[in-house]
Amino acid sequence: MTSTAGTAPVAVTDVAPPADNGRSRGPGAYLLIIPGLAWLLLFFVIPFYSLVATSLYDPSGSDLRGYDMTYHVANYWTALSDYWGPLLRSLLYGAIATLFCLVLGYVLAYTIAFKVGRWKNLMLVLVIAPFFTSFLLRTLSWKLILADDGYVVDLLQTLHLLGDDGRLLATPFAVVAGLTYNFLPFMVLPLFASIDKIDHRLIEASSDLYANSFVGFWKVTWPLSLPGVVSGTLLTFIPAVGDYINQTLLGTPNQRMIGTVIQSQFTDANNYPIAAALSMMLMVLILVMVLFYVRKAGTEELL
Amino acid sequence: MSQVAETATPTEDDATYDGLRLRGVTKSFGSFNAVTDLDLDIPRGSFFALLGPSGCGKTTTLRMVAGLETPTAGTITLAGQDITYARPYRRPVNTVFQNYALFPHLDIFENVAFGLKRRKVKGIEEKVREMLDLVELDTQARKRPAQLSGGQQQRVALARALINEPEVLLLDEPLGALDLKLRRAMQIELKRIQTDVGLTFVHVTHDQEEAMTMADTVAVMNLGVIEQMGAPQDLYENPETTFVANFLGQSNLIEGAIKSRSADIVVADMNGIDVSIPAGRSHTDGDRGWIGIRPEKVLIGDPGEQLDAPGNSVPGGVVTDVSFVGVSTQYLVRMPWGQELQVFQQNTGHRRLYRTGESVDLSWRPEYAFLLDISQDASAGADQVDD
Numbered sequence: 001m002t003s004t005a006g007t008a009p010v011a012v013t014d015v016a017p018p019a020d021n022g023r024s025r026g027p028g029a030y031l032l033i034i035p036g037l038a039w040l041l042l043f044f045v046i047p048f049y050s051l052v053a054t055s056l057y058d059p060s061g062s063d064l065r066g067y068d069m070t071y072h073v074a075n076y077w078t079a080l081s082d083y084w085g086p087l088l089r090s091l092l093y094g095a096i097a098t099l100f101c102l103v104l105g106y107v108l109a110y111t112i113a114f115k116v117g118r119w120k121n122l123m124l125v126l127v128i129a130p131f132f133t134s135f136l137l138r139t140l141s142w143k144l145i146l147a148d149d150g151y152v153v154d155l156l157q158t159l160h161l162l163g164d165d166g167r168l169l170a171t172p173f174a175v176v177a178g179l180t181y182n183f184l185p186f187m188v189l190p191l192f193a194s195i196d197k198i199d200h201r202l203i204e205a206s207s208d209l210y211a212n213s214f215v216g217f218w219k220v221t222w223p224l225s226l227p228g229v230v231s232g233t234l235l236t237f238i239p240a241v242g243d244y245i246n247q248t249l250l251g252t253p254n255q256r257m258i259g260t261v262i263q264s265q266f267t268d269a270n271n272y273p274i275a276a277a278l279s280m281m282l283m284v285l286i287l288v289m290v291l292f293y294v295r296k297a298g299t300e301e302l303l
Numbered sequence: 304m305s306q307v308a309e310t311a312t313p314t315e316d317d318a319t320y321d322g323l324r325l326r327g328v329t330k331s332f333g334s335f336n337a338v339t340d341l342d343l344d345i346p347r348g349s350f351f352a353l354l355g356p357s358g359c360g361k362t363t364t365l366r367m368v369a370g371l372e373t374p375t376a377g378t379i380t381l382a383g384q385d386i387t388y389a390r391p392y393r394r395p396v397n398t399v400f401q402n403y404a405l406f407p408h409l410d411i412f413e414n415v416a417f418g419l420k421r422r423k424v425k426g427i428e429e430k431v432r433e434m435l436d437l438v439e440l441d442t443q444a445r446k447r448p449a450q451l452s453g454g455q456q457q458r459v460a461l462a463r464a465l466i467n468e469p470e471v472l473l474l475d476e477p478l479g480a481l482d483l484k485l486r487r488a489m490q491i492e493l494k495r496i497q498t499d500v501g502l503t504f505v506h507v508t509h510d511q512e513e514a515m516t517m518a519d520t521v522a523v524m525n526l527g528v529i530e531q532m533g534a535p536q537d538l539y540e541n542p543e544t545t546f547v548a549n550f551l552g553q554s555n556l557i558e559g560a561i562k563s564r565s566a567d568i569v570v571a572d573m574n575g576i577d578v579s580i581p582a583g584r585s586h587t588d589g590d591r592g593w594i595g596i597r598p599e600k601v602l603i604g605d606p607g608e609q610l611d612a613p614g615n616s617v618p619g620g621v622v623t624d625v626s627f628v629g630v631s632t633q634y635l636v637r638m639p640w641g642q643e644l645q646v647f648q649q650n651t652g653h654r655r656l657y658r659t660g661e662s663v664d665l666s667w668r669p670e671y672a673f674l675l676d677i678s679q680d681a682s683a684g685a686d687q688v689d690d
Contacts, residue, residue: 199402199404201400201402201404202404202406202407204371204391204400204404205398205400205404205405205406206406206417207370207371207390207391207392208369208370208371208391208392208396208397208398208464209392209397209417209418209421209463209464209467210392210418210421210422210467211392211417211421212390212392215421219417220406220408223408224407224408
């Protein structure tokens, strides 16, 4: 006891107050965030407020007669009971498309990062190349590819994989295929960034430590690429769930997605409160799912 | 080609050798030969160092033993088993990588347990604890590699390899990233662990001092071939090539013509002065050669002074440079034939210091001299002593 008592004062003097390593923050530092804040206020906070307000308007109004603010929370209930089908369908299509993107994108990103050597940059340009044409145009060309008299349907019919009057266009398959195609680059790029960073020597170390290439992949490559998997799936899933162009061009009105519903409520039905309520619900739903997902994946640093 | 084919089949002798044996191992990358026809025997339980400058093929050799590279020709056997083409994860060999290659997503415990888990060994928890105790990291088990210092990371890398009790532990410049003081401490630590566990260590390094202090046997490698192999003091005292003479420490190499050879002594004419070299330290059959002498073996004295070195006495030097380094004084002495020789004199206090411009005589005992082949480059390895 005496010895510990004797060393105690030494230990105390050892613990010097932590030096302030942070750079001094003058008013200049705060001035720098003003443009960002202004941008957020103008393009996020104000529209968001407007959306929340709209979702609580009296539903009996119209854009001709104007809306009254009645805090009509029942809008949400109406929206949900009328459109829970498209909402669930959107989540389902989005999830399936994200899964397809993940499988295709991982293989592609892995190949580009580790296998193509000096062709790496060219391959990356090819991944981004579709962005040089418009989203709408690319989706329209899928309409031609999957058309009833197109090559794909012909081939599948010849192989008897599709019945004589079977079709691809206007099916859930076409919608999911369109979503997968359109959002694949959003999956590939973050995955590539993550996989490309992996030190090859770690994979060598795993094989030195008795892991065959399969085990080495699951124990080393995959966990190290998780940040890319998480950001890739988020960048794919979030826009895919809310997308309405693929559904409109490649699907049928019988299998509407929530994006299509919101779009038609805003522009065709002029039912602003319901459209706003649907938008809010979609947003909150996705936010909760993302939070849960990121927490689960253990990559909080992404948020 | 037929020779390659012959060496490529393990002989009966190989099957009974219990250490690590390389026979005729060649590794080419395109037209470049990183390792050429390498023969190497590393006895079980030894601490073996592969020493050489960057790009000499030592790391390639190590990677072939680990299975991370496949030899272009030749065989590698370990305890009688041919492992030339075995996958890395099937070899009883583990590596401590140069940059440690610790898994950043796993904590220290999981890093160390990695090999055992892959082999589904029982009692992992206990074994990892014991190993972490050995490298004095038991309190850091739940930290990530990035939270540790360089020396601690090095010990994790060592623990992660050692815990698998490999037949051979390969160390690829494991101390290169550490500062000098920590490096010295880790050298002693590594040597202690090797003695404790009794495994075969193959240590690759470009640091000649590190190789000499740690290893039982040192192989000096240059341009893909082994220049000389042996105990550290043998290599230092009796180098067989100019590269070894210059890479391990420093040497004065003076051209001379062979005058006579007898059973135990070779006499050479060194610019008009007769010097003798023991026959066992003569490594050339030609009529000319490089007479080599280590700077600390050369004695320096006033002209005409009787120095304690009967035999090779070289008069007529002029001091051109003096560096006082504390334990010793290093002189550069210009000889009558124009060459500058290095002389290291211990500062024992018995000898006086010489100043630049003073005339001196040099002398050395014949048994310290060595004779090398004149066709070799006298400056080989001299500029590569340290990175």
